[in-house]
Amino acid sequence: MAEVTLAGIAKNFGSDVALDDVTMTIPDGSFVVLLGPTGAGKTTTLRMVSGLDKPDRGQICIDGRDMAGLTPAQRNVAMVFQQYSLYPHITVRQNLEFPLKSPILKTPKDVIDQKVGEIAEILQISHKLDNKATELSGGEMQRVSIGRALVRRPSVYLMDEPLSSLDAKLRADLRVELKSIQADSGATLLYVTHDQIEAMTMATHVGVLDKGRLVQFGSPREIYEDPVSIYAASRLGLPRINVLPADVFVGAPEGANQIGLRPEQIMQGEGEDSFVQRVEHLGDQTRLHLNFKSHDIITVTDAHTELRTGDIVKIRPNKPFYFGADGARVA
């Protein structure tokens, strides 16, 4: 396993800017999650590290070695593709063996069998090993594609939304499994997702990408509790952070244009009146849709709340975030 560093990576596809001066260090043994909407440059970043695409500018180092001009095979990276990319003409077992049989590894037969067996067990696909790769369900394909990466010991694992097409239960299982594999083996992992629960539960570091720029890099807690902008703050937290004009509450600091309120930053029972529009009981918590001075706010309240539509709740901000006109954090 190895440390991966990106320095000033830039990439354009025609006139589209895919990555703009991205610099980050992925520490050895860390689990780095890249967050951002479609088109933010997450997948492009993975492809740069993998060597499938070459950056226009900048330098990528793995374990201190400059990767410029090296092929994916020479970089010794494993990647899980968003589109699975299982080889359709061979069986699941042969798919899992494929990287181990490469001319670079040339793994002995007994080691191959043992590793494939182990991984199939973890991913719950042992019973499908002799099926053709095309005869699997979407979730099974995705697990095989994760398995094809995990059979190896590369310097870094790259995963592009590997859990996106699994059902909720399997996703939760594999989340735990992936995290424990990574923690046990000390693997370095660069992981792309839309799913903030994956980011919060698995990541040691989160990188927030916005239109090809890395806007914030830090632990999930840092990004949650100390976001640099509205954009970064919106990436994490459910329900999402509420953003209102700063002047709806008193006490906005100089230069503040908007106020950001996560549910726990809204103190209930004090302050000014808001109207309950909708109450959603989710079991372990209850979501309140409030209307405050004709602005919508979504917050969380006690699971057994007696509140109903039409009730009035007093609210006030509690250590909120303030953002400037450009969306950057000012306080």
Added chain:
Amino acid sequence: MSFSITEPKKGTKWFAGVLVVGYALITIAPLLWIIATGFKSPTDSISYPPKVIFDPSLEGYVNLFTDRTRATDDMLEAKGEPQTWYEQIARDQGTIISGPSRYGERFLNSIIIGFGSTALCMVLGTAAAYAFSRFRVPLKDDLLFFILSTRMMPPIAVAIPIFLMFRNLGLNDTHLGMILLYTAVNLSLSVWLLKGFIDEIPVEYEEAALIDGYTRFQAFYKVVLPQAATGIASTAIFCLIFAWNEYAFAVLLTSGTAQTAPPFIPTIIGVGGKDWPAVAAGATIFLVPVMVFTILLRKHLLRGITFGAVRK
């Protein structure tokens, strides 16, 4: 990825069945006629109305494979009893077999040239198609159009320059010359067809193989080729059929050593009257290799393109 097939109505199925059977009959009838004619006697072969039931005879095949001389009764008697069944057949026509005909050689030439050019065409075509499909080739569209444009006029339109070129290069009437010529003519077709097939194979497979520790060539060999098998098989059949049936260049550029079967078969007619059974026998045997080749590759043709394990 999932798709459903609606079961057609019973009437529709019947209609489709009748259509297919009818088409098959129309297509196969001339073929059966040729095969039958090969086993007729020369008289039966030109009788009117045509005979559907006839006494089968191997005369056509014997005449196809042998050269014969007409002999007087005295000469026949002097020869003594015929030693073999085919000598007997020749003797019944009042002829003596003077040696084997050149059909065997011509047939072998056809095999060498047809399969040789098909193989060469596949190797070059697959490589070119892969490059056009995957790499950023400068002037790609222009090059592809140029390649296609070589097919826009009938090949025979360039016969005279090719004839002169071949004469200067010493390729006239050689196997190599014909293989190169047919490869050149077929290559445009094979590049275009194969590019279509390779375009259909998602590039992600190769990327996965590159990541899995393989070089680009190994990825091509291990991942792309097996999936392109369908396309390669069908393209190979097209190329073989063209090279196999080609007549005009063969007449023009070959005479002795490298002559293929198509220009040879009509010459049979001239030997001792209109010998239609021999011509039909020649045509029948001539059909066999392409038929066998097609049947051998049938599996790949029918399998169609594999819908891969790539999420779209």
